[in-house]
Amino acid sequence: MGLKRNVSLMTGLRYKGQGPMLTYVLHRIGGLGMAIFITIHMLSSFLGGKGGAFVNTIYENWIFQIFIFFCVLFHAINGLRITILDLFPKLIEHSREAIWIEWAIFLPTYGIAVLAIISTALGG
């Protein structure tokens, strides 16, 4: 069994990895979300028909747009942090500060985007 671990599930849930752990989890959620969405999106526009039209209505929904934009933007900004820290290993000393900078960039950018998406959805 690939899932066998030396720690119990409860220990895993109680693990407090704090900032780095949170970015890792969100990076994975964002990557998986994008991979699933883009696969479905490409298949639906390739196959077309009724199924494709139905899928279209889902991702033209503004709630879905807020979710997928979170995936994309967080994955992009967190990926940039990982890329910079990995390509310049000396900076790994400042990895905690890098996460703070990342949130300082992500939150306003995402906030503005969500505002734009909601105001477009409400204003037509």
Add this chain to the structure above:
Amino acid sequence: MSEPKSRNLTLSQRGMNFEMLMWLFTRLSALAMYALILFGLIGALIMGARNQMNFADVMRWAFMPNVTHVQSTNVPDLAPWASIFWKLTGCALVLVAVAHGVHGLVVIADDYIKSARGRQISRLLSIVFMLLMMGIGLYIIWTS
């Protein structure tokens, strides 16, 4: 102390295997995608997106510069958006993004698949899936 520590090995003994190259590819392809997305965004603004498209439409175009992504907007002339230039940019983005994404899925799968056989199978499936999605992506770009 049966296995040698990596710091005692020479560079060629340590790495430069396929996994290491894919690790590097993930970083470099990320940088390439930033460049391509920025490129699409700037191109859209030059072609008049400021007055004819809303935020979501601009984002849709930037993340995949395909003409179907601007069909529902107020852009009067779709011809510049459907040029060979943007089709080639879209092809580059599809190829890089699919390779990056499928490798990401393999990395996630490796967290749950430990046996060498299972990892071989997951890699084989990922290659098939990658080629399939690349083919579909290029087909969509050149027929839309």
